[in-house]
Amino acid sequence: xxxxxxxxxxxxxxxxxxxxxxxxxxxxxxxxxxxxxxxxxxxxxxxxxxxxxxxxxxxxxxxxxxxxxxxxxxxxxxxxxxxxxxxxxxxxxxxxxxxxxxxxxxxxxxxxxxxxxxxxxxxxxxxxxxxxxxxxxxxxxxxxxxxxxxxxxxxxxxxxxxxxxxxxxxxxxxxxxxxxxxxxxxxxxxxxxxxxxxxxxxxxxxxxxxxxxxxxxxxxxxxxxxxxxxxxxxxxxxxxxxxxxxxxxxxxxxxxxxxxxxxxxxxxxxxxxxxxxxxxxxxxxxxxxxxxxxxxxxxxxxxxxxxxxxxxxxxxxxxxxxxxxxxxxxxxxxxxxxxxxxxxxxxxxxxxxxxxxxxxxxxxxxxxxxxxxxxxxxxxxxxxxxxxxxxxxxxxxxxxxx
Numbered sequence: 491x492x493x494x495x496x497x498x499x500x501x502x503x504x505x506x507x508x509x510x511x512x513x514x515x516x517x518x519x520x521x522x523x524x525x526x527x528x529x530x531x532x533x534x535x536x537x538x539x540x541x542x543x544x545x546x547x548x549x550x551x552x553x554x555x556x557x558x559x560x561x562x563x564x565x566x567x568x569x570x571x572x573x574x575x576x577x578x579x580x581x582x583x584x585x586x587x588x589x590x591x592x593x594x595x596x597x598x599x600x601x602x603x604x605x606x607x608x609x610x611x612x613x614x615x616x617x618x619x620x621x622x623x624x625x626x627x628x629x630x631x632x633x634x635x636x637x638x639x640x641x642x643x644x645x646x647x648x649x650x651x652x653x654x655x656x657x658x659x660x661x662x663x664x665x666x667x668x669x670x671x672x673x674x675x676x677x678x679x680x681x682x683x684x685x686x687x688x689x690x691x692x693x694x695x696x697x698x699x700x701x702x703x704x705x706x707x708x709x710x711x712x713x714x715x716x717x718x719x720x721x722x723x724x725x726x727x728x729x730x731x732x733x734x735x736x737x738x739x740x741x742x743x744x745x746x747x748x749x750x751x752x753x754x755x756x757x758x759x760x761x762x763x764x765x766x767x768x769x770x771x772x773x774x775x776x777x778x779x780x781x782x783x784x785x786x787x788x789x790x791x792x793x794x795x796x797x798x799x800x801x802x803x804x805x806x807x808x809x810x811x812x813x814x815x816x817x818x819x820x821x822x823x824x825x826x827x828x829x830x831x832x833x834x835x836x837x838x839x840x841x842x843x844x845x846x847x848x849x850x851x852x853x854x855x856x857x858x859x860x861x862x863x864x865x866x867x868x869x870x871x872x873x874x875x876x877x878x879x880x881x882x883x884x885x886x887x888x889x890x891x892x
Contacts, residue, residue: 492730493640493675495682498647501548505648508580509544510536512649514656514789519760524776525784529660530761531653534769534795538572538604540721541646541672541793542636546573548645549634550581558583563631565589565622567615567720568597569768569794570636575604586631588622590614594720594798614714615668616725637671638728647675653789654683662783664772664790667691667700667742668722670731672793677738691735691742692775694719694750694767700727700735701742718801719750721768721794743779750774754797755809766797814872816845819865820890821882825851833863836885840878843868 533541561584571587578585611621697714753774772790810816846866
C-alpha cells in the first residue's frame with residue numbers, strides 16, 4: 491500500500507481546521523541570489539513549528555477505537571514527536587515518544603509540553619526507532635512511523651495541494667529528505683496533478699541515506715555523522731518512500747554543513763524567518779546546487795523552524811566571523827598605565843566596536859612587564875578588519891587574527 495492522490499485529498503479534509511494553511515512567500519533576496527523566482531513554503535510557521543503535524547494527525551485520526559485505547563508510540567528527532575504528541579492529546583489518548591539522547595532540548599521540552607511521555611535513547615534517530623519498537627511490543631501500542639506510512643505520507647502531501655493552488659505555474663519544487671515521507675507525499679500529489687513539474691530532493695552530505703539508496707537502486711543504510719540538520723539525519727530511508735522517490739523524484743542533491751549554516755543565518759537576517767537545519771536545506775540547495783536552473787519558478791519547502799537557541803547562537807557567531815562582522819585580535823602590550831587605553835583608542839578611531847577585552851599577565855609566552863590582550867570586535871567587513879590590523883602593525887603591535 492502506498493499514498494495516493496485520493497488519500498492525500500482525503501487527508502486534507504481530515505486536517506481541515508486542525509493545521510494552518512501556511513503561506514507561500516516570494517523571496518526577493520533568494521530570487522536575486524539564485525537567478526530564479528523563488529517562493530518559500532513556510533511550514534516553519536505550522537502548528538508545532540514543522541510540517542510533521544500533518545502526517546501524524548492524519549495517521550492518528552484514522553486509528554480504530556481499540557487502537558486508540560492502547561495509545562500510540564513513535565520515534566523522532568523532535569518534529570514528528572511534537573506532531574504525534576499534539577494529535578494524541580487532541581484525541582485524548584496516551585503517547586510515548588522515543589527521541590535520541592542528543593535531540594535538541596527545545597524539542598524535548600516542547601514534546602513533553604504537548605502531553606507525551608518522552609524516552610531518550612540512542613545517539614541518532616535509528617537508535618531511537620529500535621527502542622520504540624521494543625517498547626511497542628511490550629505495550630501493544632500503535633506505532634506511528636515518521637515517514638514510512640501511507641497515511642503519514644498522505645498528510646504531508648497536503649502541502650503540495652496548497653502549493654499548487656497558490657502557485658499553479660510552479661516549475662520546480664525543492665524538498666528536504668530524511669526518511670522520505672515529506673517528499674513522497676508531495677511527489678505523488680504533484681506528479682499526479684502536473685507531471686511536468688520537477689521535484690528536487692535535498693539531503694545533508696553528512697547523512698545521505700536516500701541519495702545513496704537511489705544511486706544503488708535499493709534501500710541501503712548509511713552510517714552518517716552528526717549534522718545541524720538533525721531533522722533529516724536518517725540512516726535508512728523507508729522502503730515505501732524509496733519506491734515513490736524512484737518513481738517520481740527527478741533528482742536528489744546534497745548540501746554541506748557550512749551551506750546549511752549560512753542559509754539559516756541568511757533566512758534569519760534577510761528573510762526574517764527562523765529555520766532549523768533541515769528546513770534550511772532546501773534553500774541551501776537552491777543557492778548552491780541548482781546552477782542549471784535560471785529564470786524558473788521555484789518553490790522551496792522550509793520544513794521546520796524548531797532550532798535550538800544554543801545552536802542558533804553558534805551559527806550566528808560563526809556567520810558573523812565568516813562575513814567579517816566580528817573578529818578576534820590577539821596581541822601583546824607593555825604592562826604600563828595608559829597602554830591598553832591607547833590600543834582601545836586606536837580601535838575606536840578605526841570605527842570598530844569593542845565587545846570584549848581579556849587582559850592577562852600570567853600567560854607562559856608573555857614576558858615579564860608585558861600583558862596579552864585579546865579583543866573581540868564588532869566590525870563592518872573584512873576591509874575594516876585589515877585596516878585595523880595595518881594600523882596596529884604600524885604602531886609595532888604583533889597581531890594575530892583568530
